[in-house]
Amino acid sequence: MHKPLLVTDFLDRARDHYGDQEAIVATTGERYTYDEFGERADRLSSALADRGIEKGDRVAVLDPNTHYQLIAAYGIMQLGAVHTPLNYRLTPDDYEYILNDAGVDAVIADYEYAEKIEAVRDSVSTEVFISNDTDATEGDWEDFDEVIRSADADDYERPPMDEGEVITINYTSGTTGDPKGVMRTHRTETLHAYLITVHQEIRDDDVYLWTLPMFHVNGWGHIYAITGMGAKHVCARGVNAAEIFDVVVEEDVSYLCGAPTVLNLLIDYYEETDPETEGDNEVRIATAGSAPPEATIRTVEDEFGWYLKHVYGATETGPLITTSDARRLLPEGEERFALKKRQGIPYLGTEVAVVDEDGDEVPRDNASLGEIVVRGNQVMEGYWEKPEATEAAFSERREGWYHTGDLAVVDEHGMVSIQDRKKDIIISGGENISSIEIEDTLFEHDAVSDVAVIPAPSERWGETPKAFVVPASGDPEDPGVTEQEIREFTEEHMASYKAVKRVEFVEDLPSTATGKIQKYELREREWEDEDRMVGQG
Missing domain, CATH: 3.40.50.12780 (ANL, N-terminal domain)
Structure with a gap:
């Protein structure tokens, strides 16, 4: 037989079998069972429906790893609306682009980040604005807790849903242009959650700590897998x-x-x-x-x-x-x-x-x-x-x-x-050099806390490896090691043509909210005076 694969099944299963078990440890100290988690999601579904949100509408969530994000995700998806989580490290201009690109109908935002939405509010078509702390939020926002407190948990109907319908849109970081909205269906989300349940060995007695941003591809699918298995979410704001x-x-x-x-x-x-x-x-x-x-x-x-x-x-x-x-x-x-x-x-x-x-x-x-x-x-x-x-x-x-x-x-x-x-390969004198190999070597040096290696311009070789090093001392002015010592260290541990030729000590490296180093920012700075970048792919 064929049973549609729907993301709503994950919370339904947990409520059915683990209703009285602890589901969420909130950043604010509250603890919620799966029955309580589910009731709050139902109330949000009802409240959003009262505000005109229907199946297919996009609802954005701008929130760190709090219980509000989990409740919002399921409250949105139970209506068949499209959950659109936002990276909380973006700028107001980024949010203006995304809200307009996705045609977002409602925004649920954490008090710490709502001001970035407020700054572009007049430039977007979004009509519903909900914050988890209106006292700390400037502008005309509804309070999340009051919204669900005043809603009837039974006063909404789930529309018919098909596994091929889009249920979430995750925006890429936009490292090569405007952010792109990655469309994911009930089916893709469900099967991915099944896969991580197996390969990450998720069990019902797991206690999962949310250090990975929930906005990042739905927390790598863990908003589904942890919930569906009846395990415990422990939230953390940062x-x-x-x-x-x-x-x-x-x-x-x-x-x-x-x-x-x-x-x-x-x-x-x-x-x-x-x-x-x-x-x-x-x-x-x-x-x-x-x-x-x-x-x-x-x-x-x-x-x-x-x-x-x-x-x-x-x-x-x-x-x-x-x-x-x-x-x-x-x-x-x-x-x-x-x-x-x-x-x-x-x-x-x-x-x-x-x-x-x-x-x-x-x-x-x-x-x-x-x-x-x-x-x-x-x-x-x-x-x-x-x-x-x-x-x-x-x-x-x-x-x-x-x-x-x-x-x-x-x-x-x-x-x-x-x-x-492809664009990070260093082509020096016709030789392909892996920046990862150089970085891995430098990580073995006691004075190196973090490092990123990129191609730098070279009149002789076209490109040459340059290392941006975060010193273990934390002070780029007093790194506890010299540039020459860093260069010699790589020469001792790898082929000479691969060794780093230039070193710059820095306080930190540009990165995404998930910790991925954004080398393109370093490359753009290094090559801004050049006509082209050799081997950029």
Whole structure:
């Protein structure tokens, strides 16, 4: 038989079987059971319906990782309206573009970020504005708690829904132009949630700490998977190393996610203060965004005692499509770290290939470079009202496969290892150099806290590797190491032509809300006086 795959099923299941179990630990101290979570979602559905929101309307949510975000997501989707989470690190101009591009009908915003919406309110067609703290929000906003308190939980009807209908739009970061709205259907969201439930080993007794932004592809699908399994959400407004360790112990957290930059924050704090790293539960952590250095994996596993899962994907792919958590393929001892930093093998039901310019798969020789392309049930429907961009994303090298723009090699087991983005490959004197390889080497240096390597102009070679280094001292004026020592360190540990030639110490690196370093900002600054960028892809 055929049963439609609907995202509303996740909360329905939790309410049916785990109604009296704790569902959410809020940032404000409240604790909600699944019955209480569900009732609040019902009340919001009713309130939105009273305000004219119907199936297919877009409702944006601008919120850090609070219980309001979870309630809003399900309250919106139960109406068949399109949940449109927003990155809280954007500018008012960004929000003006997105609200108009998506034709957003209502906005639910956290008090800390509502002013950015208020600044462009007269430039958008949005009519409903709800904040979680109107006393701290300027302008004419309705109060979230009052809105749901005055609504009748039974006073709304779910419309008929089909698994092929768009239920959420996730906007990309816009690193190569205006942000694009990635359309995801009930079916793509549901199947992706099933996949992460299996590969991330999510159980009903898990306690999940929200350090990963919920807006980012719906928290990598965890707003569905954690809920559907009847596990516990522990909310957090931001990333603070001391608070993370405290909450892990106090709430017996068993699972969390964090980009390598988050891991670095935790490691720095751990080395300074030696906190407790576990409560009553063993801890596993998923990381993605960029390959974590072997030294980082080693510290997390051997010193924290946490089990690390390195996963990979993109907003357009669900996001998660591969994992290095292939335990039968991992060797014992120190050698496992080299394999765990690879992006790994595909998730169940997912086809991942590394192809050359003709669309043919490259040899599994761990040396031949190609682009990662993917197809699977979790891949996006397309970009919102951008058919040409959608066509380009699925057609360049292999028709019908999403093209990630990531260049990789493949080993004999089919484990993928990204070497660079197409535009991040450094071509120096005709030689291709992986910035990731240089970064991984520099992470082994005790004086390096974080680093990004990009191609810099060179009259002799066309391009040469330059490293932007965040020193462990935290002070770029007193980094505790010289530029010459950094250069010599790379010369000692890798082929001479790959060694970094230029070094700049910086206080921090530009990054997205999920911790992914935005190298394009560094490249633009470095190449602003040049006519073109060699090998930019």
